Amino acid sequence: MESLLCFGLALLTAPLFPGFILKVKAFFAGRKGPPLLIKYYTLGKLFRKGSVYSTTTTFVFKLGPVVTCAGAILLLLFFPLGSRSTVIAFQGDVILLFYILAAGRFFTIAAALDTGSPFEGMGAAREALFGTLAEAAIFIILILFYRMNGSLSFAEFFAGVQPISLTGAAGALVPLVIAALFMVLLTENSRVPVDDPATHLELTMIHEVMVLDHSGPDLALIHLGSYYKLLFFASWIALLICPLDPARGLFNLPFFYGTVALVYVAIGVVESIMARLRMNLVPQFILTSCTLMFFAAILTMGYLQ
Amino acid sequence: MDRLLCIGNGQVVKRSQIPCHPFADFAAIVTDYLADNGFVVQCFGYLDHGENHLLAVLRNKDLHVLCTTVGESYPSFTGAGQSKLHMFEREIAEQYGISPRNHPWLKMVRYHPNCRQVADLFGNDYSREIPGNYPYFQVEGEAVHEVAVGPVHAGIIEPGHFRFQCVGEEVLSLEIQLGYQHRGVEKLLTEAALARLPLITEGIAGDTSIGHALCCCQALEALGGIDVNPGAQIVRCIALELERLANHIGDLGALSGDVAFTLPAAFFGRIRGEFLNLLLVLSGNRFGKSLLLPGGISQIMTTEQSTIIENKLRELEPEIRNVCDLLFTAHTVQARFEHTGTVTRAMAEDLGLVGYCGRASGLDYDVRGSFPGEVYATLPSNRNSMVNGDVLSRATVRREEISHSILLIRNLLNRSAELSAKTTMTEFSLAPDCFVAILNEGWRGELSHCLLTDDQGRIARYKVKDPSFHNWTGLAMALRNQEISDFPLCNKSFNLSYCGFDL
Numbered sequence: 001m002e003s004l005l006c007f008g009l010a011l012l013t014a015p016l017f018p019g020f021i022l023k024v025k026a027f028f029a030g031r032k033g034p035p036l037l038i039k040y041y042t043l044g045k046l047f048r049k050g051s052v053y054s055t056t057t058t059f060v061f062k063l064g065p066v067v068t069c070a071g072a073i074l075l076l077l078f079f080p081l082g083s084r085s086t087v088i089a090f091q092g093d094v095i096l097l098f099y100i101l102a103a104g105r106f107f108t109i110a111a112a113l114d115t116g117s118p119f120e121g122m123g124a125a126r127e128a129l130f131g132t133l134a135e136a137a138i139f140i141i142l143i144l145f146y147r148m149n150g151s152l153s154f155a156e157f158f159a160g161v162q163p164i165s166l167t168g169a170a171g172a173l174v175p176l177v178i179a180a181l182f183m184v185l186l187t188e189n190s191r192v193p194v195d196d197p198a199t200h201l202e203l204t205m206i207h208e209v210m211v212l213d214h215s216g217p218d219l220a221l222i223h224l225g226s227y228y229k230l231l232f233f234a235s236w237i238a239l240l241i242c243p244l245d246p247a248r249g250l251f252n253l254p255f256f257y258g259t260v261a262l263v264y265v266a267i268g269v270v271e272s273i274m275a276r277l278r279m280n281l282v283p284q285f286i287l288t289s290c291t292l293m294f295f296a297a298i299l300t301m302g303y304l305q
Numbered sequence: 306m307d308r309l310l311c312i313g314n315g316q317v318v319k320r321s322q323i324p325c326h327p328f329a330d331f332a333a334i335v336t337d338y339l340a341d342n343g344f345v346v347q348c349f350g351y352l353d354h355g356e357n358h359l360l361a362v363l364r365n366k367d368l369h370v371l372c373t374t375v376g377e378s379y380p381s382f383t384g385a386g387q388s389k390l391h392m393f394e395r396e397i398a399e400q401y402g403i404s405p406r407n408h409p410w411l412k413m414v415r416y417h418p419n420c421r422q423v424a425d426l427f428g429n430d431y432s433r434e435i436p437g438n439y440p441y442f443q444v445e446g447e448a449v450h451e452v453a454v455g456p457v458h459a460g461i462i463e464p465g466h467f468r469f470q471c472v473g474e475e476v477l478s479l480e481i482q483l484g485y486q487h488r489g490v491e492k493l494l495t496e497a498a499l500a501r502l503p504l505i506t507e508g509i510a511g512d513t514s515i516g517h518a519l520c521c522c523q524a525l526e527a528l529g530g531i532d533v534n535p536g537a538q539i540v541r542c543i544a545l546e547l548e549r550l551a552n553h554i555g556d557l558g559a560l561s562g563d564v565a566f567t568l569p570a571a572f573f574g575r576i577r578g579e580f581l582n583l584l585l586v587l588s589g590n591r592f593g594k595s596l597l598l599p600g601g602i603s604q605i606m607t608t609e610q611s612t613i614i615e616n617k618l619r620e621l622e623p624e625i626r627n628v629c630d631l632l633f634t635a636h637t638v639q640a641r642f643e644h645t646g647t648v649t650r651a652m653a654e655d656l657g658l659v660g661y662c663g664r665a666s667g668l669d670y671d672v673r674g675s676f677p678g679e680v681y682a683t684l685p686s687n688r689n690s691m692v693n694g695d696v697l698s699r700a701t702v703r704r705e706e707i708s709h710s711i712l713l714i715r716n717l718l719n720r721s722a723e724l725s726a727k728t729t730m731t732e733f734s735l736a737p738d739c740f741v742a743i744l745n746e747g748w749r750g751e752l753s754h755c756l757l758t759d760d761q762g763r764i765a766r767y768k769v770k771d772p773s774f775h776n777w778t779g780l781a782m783a784l785r786n787q788e789i790s791d792f793p794l795c796n797k798s799f800n801l802s803y804c805g806f807d808l
Contacts, residue, residue, distance in 0.1 A: 029571035118452040122474075122789070193637065196565035200460045201793035203452075204563075275566040275637040278645075279474060279790040 002250065006083040010076055010235075013257070014227040015039035017234065017264045024268025039227065046220035054213060057114050064111025065214060065221040071104030072228035080159045081235055082256035084244050089155035094142055097154070098135065104225065105131050112210035119202045123209035126279070130194065130206065133286040134187045137180060140293035144177065147300040158239045165243035174240050176296045180289035181240070182266070185233040187286050189226065192271040194282050204279075234263040308334050309369040312362075312742060314676035315527045320738045320757065323360070324371050331359070331373035335382065338363050339389055344657045344670075346744065347755050348393040350401040351766040352421070357403055362742045362755060368676060370742065377423075381405035389657040392774060398426050412440065415484030415807055420492070442480045444470035449477070452789065456485050463803035471789055479784040479792075481777050486807040494767035499525065499599075500730050506754075507594050510771055510805035515541075515548045515584075516747030517769070517805075518597040520754040523678060524743045525599040528758060529733035537601035537728065538679045539717050543614070544584065544593050545679075546710040546717075549748035551580035553703040553710075554625065556800050560700055561632050563794045564641045569632040576628070579621055586613050601728030611718050622711055629704050642697035646783035646795030649694055658779045660750015660772045661706065662799055665699040667692035672746035681746075684713050696798040737762040747772060749802065771805030 019036040026033025035041075053061065077087040078097050109128055112120035142152065148170050149157055157164050166174045187194045190207035202209050211222050238259035244252045277285055307324055326334065339345070346362040359379075360372040382390040384407030394405040395414045402419035404426050405411065411426065418431045425431070428438045443451075450471055456464035464485040470478040490509055497505060506521035507514040519541055526533055558573025581591040588596035588604055596602055632638055648658065653666035663670055672678075674686035687709035691701040735758050743754045750772030759765040780799045784792060 025567055029567050031571060118450065121450075122452065125473075192565045198567075199563075199565065201563065202459055203454065203792050204790045204794075271565070272567060275561075275564040275635060275641055277637070278641055279788050281640075 002083045003080075003085040003087050006081045006253070007076060007087050009253070010081040010231060011073070011228070014231040015043060015224070017231065017261065018227060020261055020264040021268040021271065024265050025272050028269075028272035039223070043220050043223060046215075046223070047217050049216035051214075051216035051218050054115060056116050057213070060107075061111045061114040061213070062218070064107045064114075065211075065218040065225070067107040068104040069221040069225035069228075071100045071107075072225040072232070074100050075232045076228055079154050079232060079235060080239070080244065082244070082253040083250070084159040084246060084252070086155045086159075089153050091156075092152045094152050094154060094157075098138055098142075101229070102131070102135065104229075108210055108222075111214075115213045117213065119205075119209045120212060122203075123206055126206045127210060130187055130282055130286060133283055133290070134184050137184050137286060137289040137293060140290055140297060141177060141180065141184075144173070144293060144297045144300060147297065148173070159244055163243050165240055167243065170300065173296045173299060176292050178237055178240055180292040180296075181233070181237050182263075183285065183289035185230070185237065185263075186267070186270070187282075187289075188233060189230045191267055193274055193277045194285065196276050204276075231260070234260050234267075237263050309338070309363070309371050312368050312370050314368060314672075314678055314744045315523050315741060317527050317736060317739050317741045318370070320740050323740060325358075326371065326373050328373050328375055328379055331361075331371065332380070332382070334371060335361055335363070335390075336385070336387060338365070338369070339387055341365070345389050345393060346751070346753050347742065347768055347770055348390060348397070349755070349766070349768045350397045350403055351757060352401075357401060357421075359397065359403075360740075360755075360757075362753070364675075366675070368742065368744070370740070375403055377402075378404040378406050381408040381411075383408050383410075388655045391656075392778065402426055410442070413484070415487040417484075417487055417489070439482065441468045441482075442470070442478055444477050446472070448472050465803050467792070469784075469789055469792070474788045474790065476784045476787050476789050476792070479781045481781050483777070483803055483806050486804045488804075488808065490808040491767055491769055494769070495764045499529075499733070499735070503597055503599065504595070506769070507597075509769060509808065510773075510802040511592060512552055513548070513747045513749065513752070513771070513802065513805060515544045515593040515597065516745055516752050517754075517771075518594075519545060519679075520743045520745050520752050520769075522597045522599045523745070524741055524754050524756050525733070525735070527741045527743070528735040528739055528756060529599065530736065531600045531733055534601045534728065535680075536606075539720055540587065540602050540606045541597060542679050542681065542684075543606075543714055543717050544587055544596055545745070545747075546714050547580055547584050547587070548593060550707060550710050550714075551577050551584070552748045552800075553707050554580065556797065557629070557632065557700060557703055557707075559797050559800070560642075560696070560794070561638070563797050564638055566632070566635060566638050569628050572624070572628045572631075576621060576625060579617060583614050583617055586610050598728050598730055599733070600731070603728065605727045614714065615718050618711055618714060622708075625707060625711075629707075633701070633704065639697065641794065642700060643695060645696040645791050646780075646787060646798060647693065647695045648779050648783045650692070652782055653694065653779065656778050656782065657775050658750075659775050660746075660748075661699055661702040662776045662779050663750065664689050665692060665702045666694035670751070672744045672751050676744050678743070678745055680717070684716060685709075696794055699798040735762045735764065749773060749800075749805075750776065769808055771802055771808075773801040773803075773806045776801050777806060 018039050023033045078093050080086050109124040112124040145157055146152055149164050190197055195206040214222055242255050242259040310324055312318055343363050343365045346364050348361040351358050357375050358372055359375055363369045381394055383394055394408055397403055399413050400419055402421050402423040413427045452469040454467040456466045466482040468480045469476050503518045503521050506517040509517045554573050555577040558570045562570035584593045585591045648666045650667040653663055653668050673681040689702045689705045691698045737758055737760050739758050741756050745752045753770045755768040756764055757766040776799055783795050
């Protein structure tokens with residue numbers, strides 16, 4: 001019951017947090033910025049609209065947004081979003097989870113290729129490459145977590161007998177994990193320095209260019225899916241920083257969402273103080289997070305001997 | 306008769322004085338001239354007693370003019386390796402239907418019928434809608450893919466079509482097709498009443514309204530024998546420099562925005578507005594429209610206005626310096642700007658790049674220093690130090706020109722003792738059978754207007770050249786072997802005019 005409540009809360013609040021990023025960026029630029037609820041307004045606007053479909057597209061194009069959004073919602077079912085239990089949990093669920101994520105990406109790419117537009121094909125190629133590299137980083141993190149925690153389930157990672165966090169056992173490795181995970185978050189969610197969510201220049205885009213042809217409710221679903229995905233990664237980092245305290249019960253929620261908000265603020269700060277990387281340097285950026293995690297994994301081996 | 310006639314910027318010469326050679330001699334003279342560090346300012350066709358003429362204005366340290374007669378075709382300069390004339394030959398072919406034989410890429414520049422009503426060289430039927438006969442340069446190969454961008458873009462910018470031939474992310478070739486905004490400016494300028502000409506030229510390119518209007522006014526003053534009030538000349542220079550400042554600052558902000566570095570983009574966006582507002586103070590219009598008239602200016606600059614400008618400059622200069630420091634010292638920005646979109650000096654020379662694009666590649670040419678008009682002869686000139694030809698150089702040249710322009714405006718404001726008088730248009734007529742070439746350093750580079758008058762004193766030919774006419778090819782070359790994702794950044798660093806090119 002508690003887990004369902006938290007799941008529902010996460011579904012409702014996910015579009016709020018990207019507003020924080022915009023506010024932080026606006027603050028740095030000396031502007032007022034859009035209202036915090038801007039993403040809700042945008043979603044409302046898009047859901048009220050109709051969709052336009054090119055005659056060259058097939059059902060694959062319509063399937064893309066639905067699968068992506070559904071996949072992102074599924075992700076949240078497996079994750080302890082401020083409660084000590086998850087809606088679904090079983091040993092090895094993390095593996096399934098990241099393949100659900102990959103399936104979402106596969107369908108986005110297929111939908112992009114379905115349009116036959118050269119831009120979308122280009123964006124799809126970039127997304128496929130960078131996504132693959134980010135996946136490597138994620139799986140090394142999972143190997144590390146398995147060595148630290150002995151399980152392969154998010155519920156066990158963060159709400160099990162020996163939760164992984166800054167203050168937990170082997171906490172010294174966690175800052176490395178947070179750094180690597182933050183880089184993966186920026187990559188997976190098309191943020192600066194990997195991608196620029198604010199640009200209108202289709203030749204430089206990665207993710208945005210793949211969804212150029214989607215409109216109305218389809219686009220809303222894509223946006224919604226991306227908010228959930230971002231919330232998932234931000235929650236992951238948040239739980240490493242501020243673990244769930246069994247004694248607090250539902251009072252974990254304010255701590256949890258507070259930390260999540262801080263992660264979003266950090267994204268906003270990064271976006272304000274640095275420029276984008278040149279496209280050919282992005283793989284190096286992602287591989288840096290892999291290297292960090294390899295290093296951490298090697299340390300655990302020495303630690304266990 | 307001399308091989309070439311040396312003329313001054315804005316000097317009226319009789320058409321009969323212009324040396325007219327047979328084509329073979331003309332070709333030899335032009336080829337030698339261009340090979341010896343010479344550049345083309347203008348090369349255009351005109352009709353004289355039903356005969357096709359070509360007139361070339363060339364520059365090295367001086368300005369020279371010569372002309373020739375041609376029939377229906379002539380051997381192409383471009384085909385013989387003179388790439389400086391590449392676009393000019395295509396323009397002549399389109400405007401007059403005169404064919405350059407062996408031109409390697411004879412394709413229309415804009416898409417309009419020629420003015421002689423002879424058969425179209427490109428096989429287009431202009432009564433039908435675009436697309437006409439639009440061949441594009443193709444690269445063949447299994448891994449080659451083609452990306453077409455525009456003419457409708459995902460932003461509020463002008464229409465232009467960009468065709469990339471890529472292998473993966475690498476661009477092998479970029480072809481730029483413009484002409485979507487062709488309005489027939491040159492034809493209109495020969496038909497409209499003289500009093501309307503400055504207004505029409507202001508609309509050639511909205512961001513260069515002062516620059517083009519200044520060229521037009523200087524041409525009419527030269528041909529009409531109108532004296533200009535020295536105080537008015539000062540105000541005109543201030544207006545031209547304000548236009549340069551507003552655009553350069555806007556460009557630096559846009560460059561910063563293109564690499565997703567939001568802070569300078571926001572600050573420069575605001576500061577650009579401040580300079581446009583100074584033009585408003587000076588002329589009553591944020592783009593300086595209706596300020597310039599043949600003979601002077603339409604609004605006087607009083608001490609009140611010069612004080613506002615002076616105070617604003619004092620306030621803005623440290624802000625600009627700080628934001629520039631923020632932009633140019635950010636290592637993530639440097640990493641994006643450096644070695645991106647490089648145009649080598651040799652390439653820039655071959656294409657005859659002008660303005661900041663040329664200067665960033667090491668071509669030290671500034672009309673304000675080489676052929677000064679107005680009061681520029683009495684002002685210090687600028688030299689830029691960074692000449693690597695990449696985006697960083699083009700940004701740095703802008704930064705240096707910003708501080709130089711502020712210095713010039715300060716200098717000019719100190720001379721405000723020579724207060725200008727308000728000018729009203731009076732009737733004037735142009736000297737018959739004359740030719741004048743006007744050059745000005747607009748913010749993008751060398752602007753040039755050439756006028757030929759007939760025996761009645763009417764304008765027989767009005768030729769306009771925006772610096773973009775030279776520089777678009779530079780952008781296409783800058784993209785060779787670059788990543789396609791760097792195109793928007795390179796494009797912004799050139800920031801060329803579509804409508805200035807399309808006329």
